[in-house]
Amino acid sequence: MKLFTQHPASVGESYGEHFGVATRFGLRMIGGGLAALVHGVLPFAFQTTGSRTIAALHAEMVAKRADTAQVNTVEFVI
Template structure:
């Protein structure tokens, strides 16, 4: 059961906690940009570039992440074991 929570984070060189934080740091801006896109659909004079700017910014961040690290910081390894 533990592997369900840790397998993918380890594949990308992160602990569970690091992966959680990274996913949320991408997910929340995507939700906000998505809402802005919905408003833009109704009111085209609002949020004209918000969605595309968000996608460009997040793409640049993801592209710049590089290869996964061999292992996460020692401080987070105990957190992984607790999950």
């Protein structure tokens, strides 16, 4: 049971909460990744979707940790 609860507890979440957050993050990463793949083929489409997705997820993680020193570390555009 410890394998399922140790990490979620280390970030202040229950197993169920962590499952929801991780699933939502994963789906958003898939969406951003798919947009970046389409952008590779059609450069006029989804010009900032990949980088906006990365920046939003990073900001959300940093805010959760209250680690504002890392907020501006995503400095590239896909």
